[in-house]
Amino acid sequence: MFNSLITNFFCFDASRVIDSSGLGRELRCLVCTTTIHFHQVTPKGGIFVASEIVEDCSSRDPLLDIDSLDSSSGVKSDEYLELQVRVLRLTFLLTIFSVGIAGFFLGAGVSVSLLIGALSGIFYFRLLARGVEKLGTSRKIVGKVQLLVPVLLVLASSRFPQLHLIPALLGFLLYKPALIIQFLSMP
Amino acid sequence: MDSITTAASVVAAGLAVGLGAIGPGIGQGSAAQGAVEGIARQPEAEGKIRGTLLLSFAFMESLTIYGLVVALVLLFANPFAG
Numbered sequence: 579m580f581n582s583l584i585t586n587f588f589c590f591d592a593s594r595v596i597d598s599s600g601l602g603r604e605l606r607c608l609v610c611t612t613t614i615h616f617h618q619v620t621p622k623g624g625i626f627v628a629s630e631i632v633e634d635c636s637s638r639d640p641l642l643d644i645d646s647l648d649s650s651s652g653v654k655s656d657e658y659l660e661l662q663v664r665v666l667r668l669t670f671l672l673t674i675f676s677v678g679i680a681g682f683f684l685g686a687g688v689s690v691s692l693l694i695g696a697l698s699g700i701f702y703f704r705l706l707a708r709g710v711e712k713l714g715t716s717r718k719i720v721g722k723v724q725l726l727v728p729v730l731l732v733l734a735s736s737r738f739p740q741l742h743l744i745p746a747l748l749g750f751l752l753y754k755p756a757l758i759i760q761f762l763s764m765p
Numbered sequence: 766m767d768s769i770t771t772a773a774s775v776v777a778a779g780l781a782v783g784l785g786a787i788g789p790g791i792g793q794g795s796a797a798q799g800a801v802e803g804i805a806r807q808p809e810a811e812g813k814i815r816g817t818l819l820l821s822f823a824f825m826e827s828l829t830i831y832g833l834v835v836a837l838v839l840l841f842a843n844p845f846a847g
Contacts, residue, residue: 657812661819703823710819714801720793720822728830729837736841743842747834757823764817 655711661760662707668756669700676752680745691742695731695749702727703753774843778836785832789825796821 673696681689705724713720731750735743800818804811838844 655812655815658815658819661812661816706822706826707819710815710822713797713815713818714804720797725826725829725833728833732834732837733841736837743838751827753823754827757820761820 658711662704665703665753665756665760666700668759669696669703669753672752672755673697673700673749676749684745687740688742688745690740691735691745692749694741695746696752697749698727698731698746699750699753702750770843770845774839774845778839781832781836781839785835786829789829792825793822796825 673693677689677693677696680692702724705727706720709717709720709724728747728750731746732743735741735746796818800814803814807814
């Protein structure tokens with residue numbers, strides 16, 4: 579008596595199940611080995627099982643390779659760097675524009691305070707961007723170190739009378755118009 | 766600065782920071798949770814997710830900064846100090 583049973587075994591390789599953008603790709607990732615089992619009942623009552631590996635997923639899709647995934651995520655994180663660069667460039671332009679106008683109309687003291695505030699705002703944004711960059715990789719929460727920047731700015735303005743408080747705070751908030759412009763220009 | 770103004774300024778500074786940090790704290794936590802989940806599901810969209818998270822954090826944290834600045838002004842540059 580001879581029975582033939584075809585069984586597909588799904589070999590789950592967890593290290594490869596990373597890119598789940600499409601279901602088909604994920605399924606192709608999961609089906610690593612297809613095995614055909616022949617069950618044959620011997621005359622003495624025993625069961626003889628013959629296995630044959632028909633298809634092995636040794637030639638993997640390069641998109642599923644973990645090294646190529648790492649390199650593609652590196653390419654995608656360049657997008658994040660580009661966003662930062664765009665925001666910082668826009669903030670620099672706004673800083674130059676506002677410092678020039680303040681220096682022309684309100685005097686050098688206000689202009690210098692505005693410039694110091696704007697530079698501290700850029701530093702704050704850079705620290706925040708670094709915290710967001712580390713989120714999920716080396717840290718589970720975004721750090722609060724960047725909040726020390728406005729604290730130090732207000733303390734410095736209270737300590738040094740040459741540094742005006744209101745222009746410094748307005749300069750510190752100059753990164754926000756750049757963020758709004760960037761947010762509106764996002765597709 | 767008399768004692769009543771000093772006490773009121775200190776209480777107001779604490780309230781400004783404490784109450785002002787509740788909302789952004791909750792919002793940042795939920796935003797970070799959603800972003801990390803999104804990155805885990807779609808690693809190829811990591812750049813866009815992180816960029817949007819950065820913009821959201823900058824907007825949310827500015828509320829904390831407003832409260833912080835008000836508190837610091839009340840403590841170190843109080844306009845009501847006689």
